[in-house]
Amino acid sequence: MSEGLKPLGRVGMAARAARDIPEGWYVNLGIGIPTLIADHVPAEREVVFHSENGILGVGPAPEAHKQNPWLVNASTQRISLRPGGSFVHHADSFAMVRGGHLDLCVLGGFQVAENGDLANWSQSAAEVGRQIGGAMDLAVGARQVWVTMEHTTKDGRPRILRQCSYPLTAPGCVTRVYTNLAVLDVVGGRGFVVTDIIPGLSFEELQARSEAVLHRA
Amino acid sequence: MSEGLKPLGRVGMAARAARDIPEGWYVNLGIGIPTLIADHVPAEREVVFHSENGILGVGPAPEAHKQNPWLVNASTQRISLRPGGSFVHHADSFAMVRGGHLDLCVLGGFQVAENGDLANWSQSAAEVGRQIGGAMDLAVGARQVWVTMEHTTKDGRPRILRQCSYPLTAPGCVTRVYTNLAVLDVVGGRGFVVTDIIPGLSFEELQARSEAVLHRA
Amino acid sequence: MIDKFVRSMAEAMNGIRDGSTVLMAGFGEVGSPHALLDGLIEQGATNLTVVINSTGRVRNPSQPAQGLPRLVELGRVRKVITSFVRNHSVVGDAVRDGVLEAEVVPQGTLAERIRAAGAGVPAFFTPTGAGTLVAEGKEVRDYDGRACILERALPGDVALVEAWMADRWGNLVFRDASRNFNPIMAMAGKLTIVQTHHVCDLGQLPANEIVTPGIFVDRVLHVAAGDPTLPR
Amino acid sequence: MIDKFVRSMAEAMNGIRDGSTVLMAGFGEVGSPHALLDGLIEQGATNLTVVINSTGRVRNPSQPAQGLPRLVELGRVRKVITSFVRNHSVVGDAVRDGVLEAEVVPQGTLAERIRAAGAGVPAFFTPTGAGTLVAEGKEVRDYDGRACILERALPGDVALVEAWMADRWGNLVFRDASRNFNPIMAMAGKLTIVQTHHVCDLGQLPANEIVTPGIFVDRVLHVAAGDPTLPR
Numbered sequence: 001m002s003e004g005l006k007p008l009g010r011v012g013m014a015a016r017a018a019r020d021i022p023e024g025w026y027v028n029l030g031i032g033i034p035t036l037i038a039d040h041v042p043a044e045r046e047v048v049f050h051s052e053n054g055i056l057g058v059g060p061a062p063e064a065h066k067q068n069p070w071l072v073n074a075s076t077q078r079i080s081l082r083p084g085g086s087f088v089h090h091a092d093s094f095a096m097v098r099g100g101h102l103d104l105c106v107l108g109g110f111q112v113a114e115n116g117d118l119a120n121w122s123q124s125a126a127e128v129g130r131q132i133g134g135a136m137d138l139a140v141g142a143r144q145v146w147v148t149m150e151h152t153t154k155d156g157r158p159r160i161l162r163q164c165s166y167p168l169t170a171p172g173c174v175t176r177v178y179t180n181l182a183v184l185d186v187v188g189g190r191g192f193v194v195t196d197i198i199p200g201l202s203f204e205e206l207q208a209r210s211e212a213v214l215h216r217a
Numbered sequence: 218m219s220e221g222l223k224p225l226g227r228v229g230m231a232a233r234a235a236r237d238i239p240e241g242w243y244v245n246l247g248i249g250i251p252t253l254i255a256d257h258v259p260a261e262r263e264v265v266f267h268s269e270n271g272i273l274g275v276g277p278a279p280e281a282h283k284q285n286p287w288l289v290n291a292s293t294q295r296i297s298l299r300p301g302g303s304f305v306h307h308a309d310s311f312a313m314v315r316g317g318h319l320d321l322c323v324l325g326g327f328q329v330a331e332n333g334d335l336a337n338w339s340q341s342a343a344e345v346g347r348q349i350g351g352a353m354d355l356a357v358g359a360r361q362v363w364v365t366m367e368h369t370t371k372d373g374r375p376r377i378l379r380q381c382s383y384p385l386t387a388p389g390c391v392t393r394v395y396t397n398l399a400v401l402d403v404v405g406g407r408g409f410v411v412t413d414i415i416p417g418l419s420f421e422e423l424q425a426r427s428e429a430v431l432h433r434a
Numbered sequence: 435m436i437d438k439f440v441r442s443m444a445e446a447m448n449g450i451r452d453g454s455t456v457l458m459a460g461f462g463e464v465g466s467p468h469a470l471l472d473g474l475i476e477q478g479a480t481n482l483t484v485v486i487n488s489t490g491r492v493r494n495p496s497q498p499a500q501g502l503p504r505l506v507e508l509g510r511v512r513k514v515i516t517s518f519v520r521n522h523s524v525v526g527d528a529v530r531d532g533v534l535e536a537e538v539v540p541q542g543t544l545a546e547r548i549r550a551a552g553a554g555v556p557a558f559f560t561p562t563g564a565g566t567l568v569a570e571g572k573e574v575r576d577y578d579g580r581a582c583i584l585e586r587a588l589p590g591d592v593a594l595v596e597a598w599m600a601d602r603w604g605n606l607v608f609r610d611a612s613r614n615f616n617p618i619m620a621m622a623g624k625l626t627i628v629q630t631h632h633v634c635d636l637g638q639l640p641a642n643e644i645v646t647p648g649i650f651v652d653r654v655l656h657v658a659a660g661d662p663t664l665p666r
Numbered sequence: 667m668i669d670k671f672v673r674s675m676a677e678a679m680n681g682i683r684d685g686s687t688v689l690m691a692g693f694g695e696v697g698s699p700h701a702l703l704d705g706l707i708e709q710g711a712t713n714l715t716v717v718i719n720s721t722g723r724v725r726n727p728s729q730p731a732q733g734l735p736r737l738v739e740l741g742r743v744r745k746v747i748t749s750f751v752r753n754h755s756v757v758g759d760a761v762r763d764g765v766l767e768a769e770v771v772p773q774g775t776l777a778e779r780i781r782a783a784g785a786g787v788p789a790f791f792t793p794t795g796a797g798t799l800v801a802e803g804k805e806v807r808d809y810d811g812r813a814c815i816l817e818r819a820l821p822g823d824v825a826l827v828e829a830w831m832a833d834r835w836g837n838l839v840f841r842d843a844s845r846n847f848n849p850i851m852a853m854a855g856k857l858t859i860v861q862t863h864h865v866c867d868l869g870q871l872p873a874n875e876i877v878t879p880g881i882f883v884d885r886v887l888h889v890a891a892g893d894p895t896l897p898r
Contacts, residue, residue: 023435023436024436026649046435046436048436048603048648048649050649051843052773052774053693053694053696053843053846054843054845054846055843056647056648056649057603057641068842069696069893069894069895069896070696070841070842070843070844070893070894071696071842071843072693072694072695072696072843072896074693074694076693076694076695076696076896078896081641081842083636083637084601084602084603084605084636084637084648085641086605086639086641086644086647086648087641087642087644087840087842087843087845088647088845089845089846089847089848089849089850089877090693090719090773090777090780090846090847090850091553091777091778091780091781091850093777093846094553094773094774094777094778095549095552095553095554095621096647096649096650097554097774098553098554098555098774098778098792098793098794099551099552099553099554099621100554101621101649101650102649125799127753128751128753128758128761128762128768129751129752129753129754129755129758130750130751130768130770131750131751131752132749132750132770132771132772132773132800133720133749133750133772133773134749134772134773134774135772136772136774136775136794136795136798136800137772137773137774137775137794140793140794140795140796141554141774141793141794167798167799168797168798168799169798170794170796170797170798171796171797171798240667240668241668243881263667263668265668265835265880265881267881268611269541269542270461270462270464270611270614271611271613271614272611273879273880273881274835274873285610286464286661286662286663286664287464287609287610287611287612287661287662288464288610288611289461289462289463289464289611289664291461291462293461293462293463293664295664298610298873300868300869301833301834301835301837301868301869301880302873303837303871303873303876303879303880304608304610304611304613304873304874304876305613305879306613306614306615306616306617306618306645307461307487307541307545307548307614307615307618308545308546308548308549308618308785310545310614311541311542311545311546311785312781312784312785312786312853313879313881313882314542314786315542315546315560315561315562315785315786315787316783316784316785316786316853317786318853318881318882319881342567344521345519345521345526345529345530346519346520346521346522346523346526347518347519347536347538348518348519348520349517349518349538349539349540349541349568350488350517350518350540350541351517351540351541351542352540353540353542353543353562353563353566353568354540354541354542354543354562357561357562357563357564358542358561358562358786384566384567385565385566385567386566387562387564387565387566388564388565388566546785546787550790553778554792554793554794555778555790555791555792556791556792556793556809556810556812556814557790557791557807557809557814558782558787558789558790558791559787559788559789559790560786560787560788561786561788562786575789577788577789578788580788582788582789607874608874609874610873610874641842642839642840642841642842642875642877643874643875
């Protein structure tokens, strides 16, 4: 990587994804980096955030003295509710997800493959811990599935792959990936199409950090 | 039939069935004679009446000046709501029915067979008019299914049969029949068991008006 | 700013195409989107499949047909999916004459199929209808010793809904028994169009009391429609 | 007179049998029937199958286990059906040690299976989980060009529910995000037991605002439980 290159941090990735969310969309934000996205949607742009535990219209974290213990998001953080917000039970909440009513979910990821396969809940089928949560429902149900993740693992192995090696969350679901280095659309029949790269990084350098073949936009 | 014999009228059948509904039951009353049953449950006995269009806690018909045009039962009659009553949408209303939550439904009938088969919505598969409504759901879903009907057709043909000739509402669903002449339990493996006959009518005379073999209690 | 209110019936009906499946809410005239039905008649879409609980009363020469029966009289409906067709009704006569197809299904199955469409369930098993004419041509399977039939989800290209109050996000509440098919049809419509008696500011409807969240709603038209009348 | 209020925890827990399937509501400590879980621990039923969204945090030696983890420590649970098992949690360790079976399923499938049980749907198809480990051993069928798997209803012998307000008919409302699994577990429990923060006179809860009608409720215990705390 070129000297002085500045890969995006967690907040930077969240802010980059936030830029692309249009007004009026219904959006579910997964645990981790995606949760940060809400803070970067401009206040004047109305986006309705959904939380799996039956909340539509999630607002920002409240000041300490305004916290409502009965109001937490899917990450069990205390939140606020926007005017126009509403509550439903868990089956109705997932009816929104599974019935195709969300315009977008943004999920964290371990691996994304060029056919849109996503792995984000387990690194091995043999593992005892299985933290599936709502990710499989969201990956299958939302109209758009964006993933935010580091472009490579901590030890430099690629996460942008020809094929996922971890257990899948859902096959063929991802439509776009925001990494610390680039924005990649996943296009049916073509694979990863790079639409944005951070300043100072060349397409070839990005390709070198990816296993899958990348395409120019 | 013996001279001076008094078969029950519509109100008489409804009142007879009402006697047997215990406090605390959740009950759906079908169109026709069953609808009359609610008026004959003593006021001090709390029974919760369900209406298919999403009402629990149906109360009696209101006085004219208290009518609420937004409050009708499944027969589209204006009704009242008891304190404790509630509204749900149609899928939740039928979740009550189909999920086995109703203790009882009382339906009108054309024919009941000794195996519990019920026919109450059509006299011929060839008929254009098909008034299924909620009867099939109720017949299958309620824990008890009682039928109120005349013991025979207007021209004297039996309705208490070995086998139904009309299209079925549901197989093997009926648990008790209230006719203008008798009360008959439907007992698995045995068939019709007569538990009550109007004064002055003999078991043999009742049998003569029934196609199925009747049993003594 | 999200604003789902439309200012005219023409705007409410815009883009409904020939061949659409249209879900029409209401039960016994209560909760029926009468104004939107009039709007659809005016709009002109034809070759429709209509999903509605009940298809109308016995013909009454002194009362001109409205709503679905009127659409049928105009030859605009190809098929109805319903729980109730009466002999000697406009719909019944059209079925008899072979100009209209009718799929008559149990009311609970109808409701569950609509809800399934809204919830992303493509098909489900139910014991209702097993062993009856309703089961004809359907897959049968035993669950817990009981015969069950496989039923398909019933999505709409368009859902026509009546609400009591609505806000600009499309959040809805319903009055008393007018709730009936409205919330589930709102869920199942690709394009859900609402007529509402009252308009609320955003935040005026308490979050715990909203029955249909705006995510299920596309367009809202303010129509002060008055009280429902008893069926004629 | 219908009166579903019980006067003691012993009465609330009466008759829960060994081998029962117990549905436990709540999400992130909100809407969890903590008092009833304590009551179940006290009551003694064992060999339980527990259905619960999440099975607890990573072990924290300074915090004694409560609720499901405590039941597991006591060896009273045979199986959990859940969307979330963490490594190094009481439940995760019990699964690792082979003393507890875990069926881990997508959260939406969990919710839909519970709702299906309450609604009389024995099985349904869903695309969620198709092509993943979740699909193993399940029937697959294509709908609308999409692989779907067949999932079974998930009924409970017992459902443990927390409400904000209740009346003697068992009508319930919930506070904010505490609604979560409570209404659907109430529907799916053969014996539904509720702890409520507040008691209302019959008729005090507006008919249009009741979320869980009393038909889904068997017993109600008044427990002034205070606010939920954040997960530890």
